[in-house]
Amino acid sequence: MSVAENQAAAGRGSARAVAILSSLGRFLVVAVTTYLGLLAVTFFIGRVIPIDPVLAVLGDRAPTAVVERTRREMGLDLPWIEQFYLYVKAALRGDFGTSVLTTNPVMADIRRVFPATIELATLGTIIGAVIGVPLGVLAAVKRGSLIDQIARVVGLIGYSVPIFWLGLLGLVLFYAKLQWIAFPARLDVVYEYTFTPITGFYLLDAAIQGQWDVFHDAWRHIVLPAALLGYLSLAYISRMTRSFMLNELAQEYIVAARAKGLSETRVIWGHALRNAAVPMVTVIALSYANLLEGSVLTETVFSWPGIGLYITNSLQNADMNAVLGGTIAIGSVFIAINLLSDLLYRLLDPRTKAG
Amino acid sequence: MSAETIQSRREWLLSDRPASRLQARLGRAYVSWRRFSANRLALVGMLIIIALLVVAAFADVLAPYSPTVGDLKNARLLAPSAAHWFGTDDLGRDIYSRIVYGARWTLYVVILVAIIAAPIGLLVGTVAGYAGGWTDTILMRVTDIFLAFPKLVLALAFVAALGPGIENAVLAIAITSWPPYARIARAETLTVRNSDYIKAVQLMGASPFRIVLRHIMPLCISSLIIRVTLDMAGIILTAAGLGFLGLGAQPPLPEWGAMIASGRRFILDQWWVAAAPGAAILIVSLGFNLLGDGLRDALDPRSGDQ
Numbered sequence: 001m002s003v004a005e006n007q008a009a010a011g012r013g014s015a016r017a018v019a020i021l022s023s024l025g026r027f028l029v030v031a032v033t034t035y036l037g038l039l040a041v042t043f044f045i046g047r048v049i050p051i052d053p054v055l056a057v058l059g060d061r062a063p064t065a066v067v068e069r070t071r072r073e074m075g076l077d078l079p080w081i082e083q084f085y086l087y088v089k090a091a092l093r094g095d096f097g098t099s100v101l102t103t104n105p106v107m108a109d110i111r112r113v114f115p116a117t118i119e120l121a122t123l124g125t126i127i128g129a130v131i132g133v134p135l136g137v138l139a140a141v142k143r144g145s146l147i148d149q150i151a152r153v154v155g156l157i158g159y160s161v162p163i164f165w166l167g168l169l170g171l172v173l174f175y176a177k178l179q180w181i182a183f184p185a186r187l188d189v190v191y192e193y194t195f196t197p198i199t200g201f202y203l204l205d206a207a208i209q210g211q212w213d214v215f216h217d218a219w220r221h222i223v224l225p226a227a228l229l230g231y232l233s234l235a236y237i238s239r240m241t242r243s244f245m246l247n248e249l250a251q252e253y254i255v256a257a258r259a260k261g262l263s264e265t266r267v268i269w270g271h272a273l274r275n276a277a278v279p280m281v282t283v284i285a286l287s288y289a290n291l292l293e294g295s296v297l298t299e300t301v302f303s304w305p306g307i308g309l310y311i312t313n314s315l316q317n318a319d320m321n322a323v324l325g326g327t328i329a330i331g332s333v334f335i336a337i338n339l340l341s342d343l344l345y346r347l348l349d350p351r352t353k354a355g
Numbered sequence: 356m357s358a359e360t361i362q363s364r365r366e367w368l369l370s371d372r373p374a375s376r377l378q379a380r381l382g383r384a385y386v387s388w389r390r391f392s393a394n395r396l397a398l399v400g401m402l403i404i405i406a407l408l409v410v411a412a413f414a415d416v417l418a419p420y421s422p423t424v425g426d427l428k429n430a431r432l433l434a435p436s437a438a439h440w441f442g443t444d445d446l447g448r449d450i451y452s453r454i455v456y457g458a459r460w461t462l463y464v465v466i467l468v469a470i471i472a473a474p475i476g477l478l479v480g481t482v483a484g485y486a487g488g489w490t491d492t493i494l495m496r497v498t499d500i501f502l503a504f505p506k507l508v509l510a511l512a513f514v515a516a517l518g519p520g521i522e523n524a525v526l527a528i529a530i531t532s533w534p535p536y537a538r539i540a541r542a543e544t545l546t547v548r549n550s551d552y553i554k555a556v557q558l559m560g561a562s563p564f565r566i567v568l569r570h571i572m573p574l575c576i577s578s579l580i581i582r583v584t585l586d587m588a589g590i591i592l593t594a595a596g597l598g599f600l601g602l603g604a605q606p607p608l609p610e611w612g613a614m615i616a617s618g619r620r621f622i623l624d625q626w627w628v629a630a631a632p633g634a635a636i637l638i639v640s641l642g643f644n645l646l647g648d649g650l651r652d653a654l655d656p657r658s659g660d661q
Contacts, residue, residue, distance in 0.1 A: 033496055033500060034499070034503050037497070037501070037504075038500075038504065041509065045512050045513060045515075045516045049516040049517060050516055156641060156644055156645070157637070159588060159640070159644055160592075160640035160641040160643075161640075162592055162596065162615070162633055162636045162637065164596065164615065165629065165630075165632075165637075166633075168615070168618075168629050169626070169629075169630065169633070172622055176623045289505070292505070293505040293508055294507075296507060296511065297507075297596050300599075301619075311511065312511075312600055315511065315600065315602065320516070324512060326508075327508050327509065327512045331505055331509070334503070334504070334505045334508075335503050339503070
């Protein structure tokens with residue numbers, strides 16, 4: 001070993017620490033500016049685009065006294081910069097105003113509906129990953145084969161299909177014709193009033209309380225919307241898995257592993273897939289974030305009482321506080337998942353240099 | 356044409372020493388076309404898009420009925436038949452005719468979004484890449500911020516504030532879809548910024564404005580076109596989603612997403628009202644995806660088969 005290499009080896013430990021610190025610092029800067037950007041955009045949408053933001057919040061039927069009071073409460077007489085400062089301060093406290101439609105604080109509404117969305121998106125991502133990853137691996141290993149072609153077509157259709165339309169057709173087939181699933185809602189009316197949720201995730205709650213009839217009913221309601229979202233994420237996950245695996249399978253360590261006499265199963269599932277694991281985690285996280293967003297249309301079709309349905313119901317009633325609060329809520333989680341998966345990728349993968 | 360002339364023409368096209376700029380360009384186009392047309396799925400995609408253009412252009416000829424006025428008395432919610440290929444909707448309008456006219460609105464949306472969003476991205480990306488320093492940092496930070504937003508939800512909020520309508524939907528989609536173009540344009544700019552020909556133009560005294568506009572932007576166009584084509588499907592789906600939620604095209608416009616929304620009320624009994632426009636959306640987005648994949652493989656062999 002030369003002198004230079006010795007020094008390099010000694011410096012490597014601290015260099016790694018510096019790299020991690022700088023990567024955390026960068027993460028903080030990016031996170032803060034991105035959230036400020038999100039708030040700036042919603043501020044712009046709520047306060048700048050409407051000719052009269054008070055009317056946009058209250059609707060045109062509000063009495064004059066209320067309009068005047070709201071105008072002062074919203075601080076519309078202040079300069080824009082100050083208005084934005086107050087807006088950010090309120091948002092950090094979780095104060096997004098009151099919903100006209102439900103008359104609750106928007107934040108309370110969001111807390112109530114968010115678990116339904118999380119439950120749906122989580123189940124969708126699980127379905128997508130459990131089918132998508134093996135499909136992508138097989139497509140890469142048997143490149144050009146029938147299964148590769150099928151995976152490609154399945155993926156392409158997933159990228160091209162309007163999800164709300166597929167949902168409607170699914171309802172016609174599985175609910176109306178075959179009667180395999182329950183009508184659009186979260187639970188049957190019978191259970192709606194007797195079942196007390198704990199976490200807000202009905203499948204989990206029913207299982208904890210051992211109410212298997214409720215579990216079965218909840219399952220019959222969630223299975224189709226979750227399968228549809230799962231299909232969307234499957235399209236994305238299988239395509240990315242295939243691409244990562246092709247990349248890994250072309251590496252020299254694969255040749256070495258084969259030369260050692262390892263079985264093909266170990267080479268593919270043990271060596272290659274394991275090395276593709278870090279980018280795969282990122283892809284699954286991103287697909288989860290996309291499902292949160294994709295739930296807006298799916299929830300509308302399936303009357304699923306989550307944040308997407310909340311936003312579209314509020315839209316129909318020109319309830320801007322609720323619309324923007326919902327946008328910030330989805331946006332925040334979306335951004336958080338994006339940033340965290342990026343950070344995770346930088347920290348876990350030794351090949352990506354921080355900074 | 357004899358086999359020999361075809362042979363000699365091919366040789367002329369593939370010549371290693373083109374005698375003119377025209378010959379070089381035609382030769383490269385020919386090579387790209389051969390790569391593109393070897394991909395059968397890409398050809399299918401191209402045919403779908405050509406069909407979309409033809410249908411939109413000749414909607415008056417192809418549609419047997421009016422897209423907006425129906426026969427309320429005799430033709431409400433009829434099942435598909437020889438007279439009405441895809442049946443009729445709740446206002447007695449022929450669904451086939453509405454889909455044919457709807458092709459125009461689909462094209463209207465994708466073309467408008469592309470000509471608003473792509474130039475914005477091109478400008479931001481090339482300026483950031485060429486200027487470097489603080490300009491680059493600030494512009495790219497803004498781009499990344501927009502890139503991190505959920506597109507559909509943001510578009511929803513924009514349309515909610517602007518008011519429903521197809522123009523506002525276009526605007527909202529364009530506002531949320533320029534950032535990837537800026538990233539691509541910046542990456543392309545960085546690869547050519549320090550090349551000799553840019554140095555030569557600088558020495559000749561060209562202004563930065565002229566360099567970016569005349570010497571950098573043209574080089575970004577081909578990767579931008581690929582990306583825009585690949586995004587077309589997403590744009591169509593977002594526009595259809597907005598239409599479905601009642602925020603895009605307003606009745607009686609025959610926009611496909613809005614048609615699905617109106618068919619939703621009869622979905623369990625008269626499923627065809629919603630089925631046909633959705634199939635149209637699926638086919639057209641599939642066409643754009645296939646075409647985009649093919650263009651990427653043909654024009655950019657580096658990223659092939661990813």
